[in-house]
Amino acid sequence: MSLSTTVLGACPHDCPDTCSLLTTVEAGVALRVQGNPAHPQTGGVLCTKVSRYTERSYHPERILQPLRRAGPKGSGHFEPVGWDQALGDIAARLQAIATRCAGSAQAILPYSYAGTMGLVQGESMAARFFNKLGASRLDRTICASAAGEGLTYTLGAKVGMRVEHFAQSALILIWGSNAIGSNLHFWRYAQEAKRLGARLVCIDPRRSETAEKCHEHIALLPGTDAALALALMHELIAHDWLDHDYIARHTLGWALLRERALAWPPERAAAVCAIAPEQIRALARDYGSCAAAGRPAAIRLNYGMQRVRGGGNAVRAVAALPALVGAWRHRAGGLLLSSSGEFPIRHEALERPELRADKAPRTINMSSIGDDLLRPASDGFGPAVEALIVYNSNPVAVAPDSGRVVQGFARENLFTVVLEHFQTDTADYADYILPATTQLEHWDIHRSYGHTDVLLNRPAIAPMGQAKPNTQIFRELAQRMGFCEPCFEDDDVSLCRSAFGERVDFEQLLATGFSTLALPEAPFADGGFPTPSGKCELFSQRLAAQGLDGLPDHIPNYELPGSSADYPLAMISPPARNFLNSSFVNVKSLRDVGAEPLLEMSAADAAARGLESGSVVRVFNQRGDYRCRLQVSARARPGVVNGLGIWWRKMGLDGHNVNQLTSQKLTDLGRAPTFYDCLVEVESAQA
Ligand SMILES: Nc1nc2c(c(=O)[nH]1)N[C@H]1C(S)=C(S)[C@@H](COP(=O)(O)OP(=O)(O)OC[C@H]3O[C@@H](n4cnc5c(=O)[nH]c(N)nc54)[C@H](O)[C@@H]3O)O[C@H]1N2
Ligand SMILES: Nc1nc2c(c(=O)[nH]1)N[C@H]1C(S)=C(S)[C@@H](COP(=O)(O)OP(=O)(O)OC[C@H]3O[C@@H](n4cnc5c(=O)[nH]c(N)nc54)[C@H](O)[C@@H]3O)O[C@H]1N2
Numbered sequence: 001m002s003l004s005t006t007v008l009g010a011c012p013h014d015c016p017d018t019c020s021l022l023t024t025v026e027a028g029v030a031l032r033v034q035g036n037p038a039h040p041q042t043g044g045v046l047c048t049k050v051s052r053y054t055e056r057s058y059h060p061e062r063i064l065q066p067l068r069r070a071g072p073k074g075s076g077h078f079e080p081v082g083w084d085q086a087l088g089d090i091a092a093r094l095q096a097i098a099t100r101c102a103g104s105a106q107a108i109l110p111y112s113y114a115g116t117m118g119l120v121q122g123e124s125m126a127a128r129f130f131n132k133l134g135a136s137r138l139d140r141t142i143c144a145s146a147a148g149e150g151l152t153y154t155l156g157a158k159v160g161m162r163v164e165h166f167a168q169s170a171l172i173l174i175w176g177s178n179a180i181g182s183n184l185h186f187w188r189y190a191q192e193a194k195r196l197g198a199r200l201v202c203i204d205p206r207r208s209e210t211a212e213k214c215h216e217h218i219a220l221l222p223g224t225d226a227a228l229a230l231a232l233m234h235e236l237i238a239h240d241w242l243d244h245d246y247i248a249r250h251t252l253g254w255a256l257l258r259e260r261a262l263a264w265p266p267e268r269a270a271a272v273c274a275i276a277p278e279q280i281r282a283l284a285r286d287y288g289s290c291a292a293a294g295r296p297a298a299i300r301l302n303y304g305m306q307r308v309r310g311g312g313n314a315v316r317a318v319a320a321l322p323a324l325v326g327a328w329r330h331r332a333g334g335l336l337l338s339s340s341g342e343f344p345i346r347h348e349a350l351e352r353p354e355l356r357a358d359k360a361p362r363t364i365n366m367s368s369i370g371d372d373l374l375r376p377a378s379d380g381f382g383p384a385v386e387a388l389i390v391y392n393s394n395p396v397a398v399a400p401d402s403g404r405v406v407q408g409f410a411r412e413n414l415f416t417v418v419l420e421h422f423q424t425d426t427a428d429y430a431d432y433i434l435p436a437t438t439q440l441e442h443w444d445i446h447r448s449y450g451h452t453d454v455l456l457n458r459p460a461i462a463p464m465g466q467a468k469p470n471t472q473i474f475r476e477l478a479q480r481m482g483f484c485e486p487c488f489e490d491d492d493v494s495l496c497r498s499a500f501g502e503r504v505d506f507e508q509l510l511a512t513g514f515s516t517l518a519l520p521e522a523p524f525a526d527g528g529f530p531t532p533s534g535k536c537e538l539f540s541q542r543l544a545a546q547g548l549d550g551l552p553d554h555i556p557n558y559e560l561p562g563s564s565a566d567y568p569l570a571m572i573s574p575p576a577r578n579f580l581n582s583s584f585v586n587v588k589s590l591r592d593v594g595a596e597p598l599l600e601m602s603a604a605d606a607a608a609r610g611l612e613s614g615s616v617v618r619v620f621n622q623r624g625d626y627r628c629r630l631q632v633s634a635r636a637r638p639g640v641v642n643g644l645g646i647w648w649r650k651m652g653l654d655g656h657n658v659n660q661l662t663s664q665k666l667t668d669l670g671r672a673p674t675f676y677d678c679l680v681e682v683e684s685a686q687a
């Protein structure tokens, strides 16, 4: 009888909660993954998806050996090949591109995102490799950069309230967040606050799992949050629910913002948001009078509200609110969007930008990969992309305007390597698929964007089959390319150590799996914002200096509801609760929950089109079409349909997913995609 052991780990997924994991291992086999009860943020609880992590790691379709294309591009036909041959051929192909002439290595592009959030299996050895090569750099904008920039221009960094203090808030605005689906461990704190008498308000076009459990749900049209925030300011001014002392001492530009807000009476915003003016007045009263009474008013802002043209400005407008009412004075008041800026990560030590030496490669935006793969060489752009190395991402499924993305990946003269666990939509287009380890099989170190603990992940089992960690694949590629700097030999434990250096106690991480950053309880109670002025910058000189509006404003969507007779419905495509972006779509027990891609539509919109719940519909616009099952549902407000994401294209009804419809237009700040700024029409699939 073999003894079982438990191994401390960290959830690698792109989720603000970064849970501490306990994996039970017996005879070299991981039996189950559980939440670590000793980690307060995890509280012993995992979401449904990651409770199935062993099912994902031991999935019969795991890629466990290198594969080489054995059919036309995109056919998905591959043959096994040895590591030596695969790496040798890949290195030779990259070498030929890189040595052609000065700057030609820019024809090579890495494409990665947050398939794992680990700092080591993310951008460490991979970044070193591409830096040394002089490859094009990737602008990693696909998720959070509009909000990230908006927040940074206002508060100075991606910082804010500590999540645990929401448990003591008297009022919580859950703004652009389906916490029950995407931020479960925050929701636990919100529930605690609710039990203690807090009022919960959800601001979301969709009546999400979270919205239905709040006291109030404000179902505004997508892309109208700045109008709502400006009208709230209008009411704060009209009723003098302002903290004049805090404004005078710790903000910059209030006189200017005040003037702009006075142009937004509730009636004007209500017309833009398509909600009742009374809902805006009531929310302003809740927020203003709560703070004025010295009770903590908190905002959990999230990324759902910034996937539209004006997303950056909307975040600026919302992020101004806590300073106006002095909510930051209390540790349970203020705002949290992301805590990632709190972590003292030594990115230079991990990525080694000095390896670029005198090379100054261009940067390509991952959110416009569809267009960029199809661009010929030109003076402005540089060389056409000839080689693409994808890891930790599934762009064919997740990038906007997939019609164009697929066309780019299908180019016969594009050499594509995909490091993956599974044969995803993207892997289908690879010339080589290289088998990567999962979190159970490698070392890593993690920050969080929802709490302020560092977590260490130890391998629980040996790499499966011939799989290798991303780091090892890039180490071996570097060796074959003749990169002889000693940093290409650093092992994964050394990389974990170097991520924070002396700034985090590594021995404690080895012992307990996590370490909490020492941070002030109420970060801005006495101002001290990390902006150039040290104040909350309601007016941003830095934006004005770029010729942009220094004040936040409502910027209407590119695809404004009501502006097109052909496409009268606004479509948003937030995540389905049981998937993590496009990860887990191939885990059968999770797919069985919502066996097919769904479109939620209000009863009024369905009746107007003669559509029945359960029927297959065609959703379409000028960019393409997509078939899925209609669900007539109170979760959808009139005028807005919800196309829950992000299915693998090949598991959909017609080999497409919702991104067939989304556009490559970018946000006002941060060069991010506008997934939720998208007009469509829906008809019966029989039509
Ligand atoms: N279960 C699960 N959890 C996840 C993910 C997942 O795929 N599945 N994805 C992870 C990732 S990568 C991220 S970035 C986060 C995303 O999680 P969030 O940051 O919460 O963002 P979204 O899920 O995109 O959207 C949240 C809510 O915003 C609403 N929304 C859409 N448009 C607007 C708008 O214009 N205004 C307002 N106020 N609300 C709007 C949506 O209906 C949705 O309910 O979650 C992470 N966690
Ligand atoms: N329509 C629509 N589109 C969206 C969104 C939306 O809300 N609506 N959300 C957007 C957002 S917020 C985001 S963050 C992006 C997410 O887009 P991605 O970051 O591409 O996320 P995933 O779809 O989960 O794909 C990650 C892939 O990485 C692989 N992977 C995981 N760990 C490892 C590893 O250790 N090594 C290697 N080599 N591979 C690994 C997984 O198997 C998976 O296939 O999608 C965006 N796309």
Ligand code: SF4
Binding pocket: 011, 012, 013, 015, 016, 017, 018, 019, 046, 047, 048, 049, 050, 051, 184, 185, 580
């Ligand atoms: S996906 Fe999020 S909630 Fe689920 S285990 Fe991972 S960190 Fe925790």
Ligand SMILES: [Mo]
Binding pocket: 014, 142, 143, 144
């Ligand atoms: Mo994301």
